[in-house]
Amino acid sequence: MSLISIALHLTLAAAFTPPSAHLSAVINRNQPSSALFVTTQSDTAISTKEDDDSSNDDWWKDFQLNDSTLAESVIKDFPILSTKFDADGKISNEGTKRLIYLDSAATSQKPTAVTDALTSYYEHANSNVHRGAHALSREATEQYEDARDKVAKFINASSRNEIVFTSGASEAINLVATSLSQTCGKQPSNARELYFKKGDEIVITEAEHHSNIVPWQMVAERTGAILKYVPACSITGGFDLDAFKELIGPKTKFVSVQHVSNVLANINPIDEIVKIVRSEAGPGAKIMLDACQSVPHMKVDVQELGVDYIAASGHKMCGPTGIGFLWGKEDILNSMAPYKGGGEMIDEVFMDHSTYAPAPARFEAGTPAIAQAIGLGAAIDYINGIGMDRIHNYEVELANYLRRRLNDVKGVTVLGPPVGEERAALCAFVSEAVHPSDLSTFLDVEGVAIRAGHHCCQPLHRALGYSHSARASLYFYNTKEDVDEFIKVLEDTLGFFGSLSGDTEDGTEEKDDAFVPIF
Numbered sequence: 001m002s003l004i005s006i007a008l009h010l011t012l013a014a015a016f017t018p019p020s021a022h023l024s025a026v027i028n029r030n031q032p033s034s035a036l037f038v039t040t041q042s043d044t045a046i047s048t049k050e051d052d053d054s055s056n057d058d059w060w061k062d063f064q065l066n067d068s069t070l071a072e073s074v075i076k077d078f079p080i081l082s083t084k085f086d087a088d089g090k091i092s093n094e095g096t097k098r099l100i101y102l103d104s105a106a107t108s109q110k111p112t113a114v115t116d117a118l119t120s121y122y123e124h125a126n127s128n129v130h131r132g133a134h135a136l137s138r139e140a141t142e143q144y145e146d147a148r149d150k151v152a153k154f155i156n157a158s159s160r161n162e163i164v165f166t167s168g169a170s171e172a173i174n175l176v177a178t179s180l181s182q183t184c185g186k187q188p189s190n191a192r193e194l195y196f197k198k199g200d201e202i203v204i205t206e207a208e209h210h211s212n213i214v215p216w217q218m219v220a221e222r223t224g225a226i227l228k229y230v231p232a233c234s235i236t237g238g239f240d241l242d243a244f245k246e247l248i249g250p251k252t253k254f255v256s257v258q259h260v261s262n263v264l265a266n267i268n269p270i271d272e273i274v275k276i277v278r279s280e281a282g283p284g285a286k287i288m289l290d291a292c293q294s295v296p297h298m299k300v301d302v303q304e305l306g307v308d309y310i311a312a313s314g315h316k317m318c319g320p321t322g323i324g325f326l327w328g329k330e331d332i333l334n335s336m337a338p339y340k341g342g343g344e345m346i347d348e349v350f351m352d353h354s355t356y357a358p359a360p361a362r363f364e365a366g367t368p369a370i371a372q373a374i375g376l377g378a379a380i381d382y383i384n385g386i387g388m389d390r391i392h393n394y395e396v397e398l399a400n401y402l403r404r405r406l407n408d409v410k411g412v413t414v415l416g417p418p419v420g421e422e423r424a425a426l427c428a429f430v431s432e433a434v435h436p437s438d439l440s441t442f443l444d445v446e447g448v449a450i451r452a453g454h455h456c457c458q459p460l461h462r463a464l465g466y467s468h469s470a471r472a473s474l475y476f477y478n479t480k481e482d483v484d485e486f487i488k489v490l491e492d493t494l495g496f497f498g499s500l501s502g503d504t505e506d507g508t509e510e511k512d513d514a515f516v517p518i519f
């Protein structure tokens with residue numbers, strides 16, 4: 001990597017990152033960047049280096065994935081994965097570096113089966129749903145409702161009426177939070193009384209995505225309910241069931257937790273959580289699962305889970321952006337006040353009041369994201385074509401491989417479960433020497449797309465003692481070679497920064513405190 005391209009990309013990083021002063025930290029040998037983003041140290045969910053059972057540093061060279069053909073066989077379905085970059089990291093057909101996409105926890109790539117479904121809808125069926133008495137409208141309605149059936153079957157809902165299309169998981173959570181903190185008093189039998197009363201308790205965790213924190217803060221503000229947090233971390237980075245149990249009691253009215261953490265990668269013990277709530281919480285307490293990071297990667301059966309609602313994003317499971325869904329038990333959805341008012345969600349409208357359609361229409365006011373829902377249906381067909389179990393098994397192996405390889409990288413600390421423990425297909429990590437934004441910028445030049453920031457989990461990062469982390473997240477189209485290339489570029493980058501800071505291989509510091517003349 002040339003100094004010119006480094007300078008260029010540091011300039012870019014400076015333009016796109018908050019004034020964290022990471023730039024000056026990078027070029028000032030006296031001020032390591034770690035000082036800028038480490039807050040208070042904590043013993044919590046940070047897994048430090050462990051001894052690997054292999055004494056051989058090159059163990060990974062001979063390592064073979066059991067199902068090494070999975071990613072190879074699907075890559076052709078994702079044209080974007082053939083993107084090439086030139087020496088400066090710009091997209092270029094003539095480039096020699098290939099894209100290594102390690103940001104699927106933010107959004108997955110889309111196979112041609114999905115983009116074709118979008119095009120086909122617009123070219124052959126574009127019309128509004130549920131409205132027109134003409135052939136196109138009937139076709140659009142059929143495809144849209146067909147997508148609802150596919151989602152219902154995918155998560156084993158007991159009825160298609162339990163699937164409400166939303167713009168994403170954030171909207172699904174906001175829908176429930178908003179609906180339960182408003183009334184629709186004129187509707188006989190439905191939501192005449194506010195669900196949340198002053199003093200009711202809502203329990204979430206410190207590890208939640210902001211989408212599963214902020215809506216509940218808003219509910220608390222609106223209704224006088226009290227928001228309680230399970231502390232983010234235990235030594236292993238898992239869910240602190242003891243702390244959770246202490247928070248659950250007769251005043252608990254609502255519990256909302258993530259299924260899989262988008263930072264720690266731990267999979268929460270939903271069975272135990274449900275048992276505790278059902279036995280200790282107030283009558284009729286509801287449980288919501290933020291299933292954003294589980295539904296795309298493992299079999300999720302809502303009837304087995306025993307919760308009342310789940311929220312998921314379509315765009316993280318090969319579907320288009322702008323689509324996600326809420327699943328809720330049918331009787332519960334039908335007891336709730338509408339979320340938004342408008343066309344399609346009503347039964348009858350009078351001058352002084354309206355009555356409302358049953359779920360799911362009650363929660364789908366206005367023209368829905370028709371093409372996107374159809375695209376999500378195509379994504380589900382695509383995923384089913386590979387097989388959810390096959391995807392899950394492959395990802396478990398690749399995630400373990402990534403975790404082990406990161407464990408061998410000097411100066412890197414991985415958040416969440418240690419090597420060998422169950423984790424989802426992502427690793428968030430920090431380096432003692434390099435700010436995550438600098439890391440992602442340098443990796444980007446080499447075509448490696450990772451994410452840097454707080455990943456919409458500021459309370460979690462604070463609890464861990466950091467303000468940011470870097471994150472590499474995988475999906476079934478990633479290969480062992482992707483992980484190897486990522487580790488190579490990461491090690492090169494850390495080595496480069498190490499040489500700037502004067503660190504030497506033997507751990508002594510070179511005596512030179514001048515600025516590196518980058519600009």
Ligand SMILES: Cc1ncc(COP(=O)(O)O)c(C=O)c1O
Pocket residue numbers: 105106167168169170171209211212258260261262290292293312313314324
């Ligand atoms: C755990 C978790 N919850 C919620 C969200 C928000 O999802 P959406 O973008 O579909 O609103 C995300 C997205 O990153 C997430 O990872």
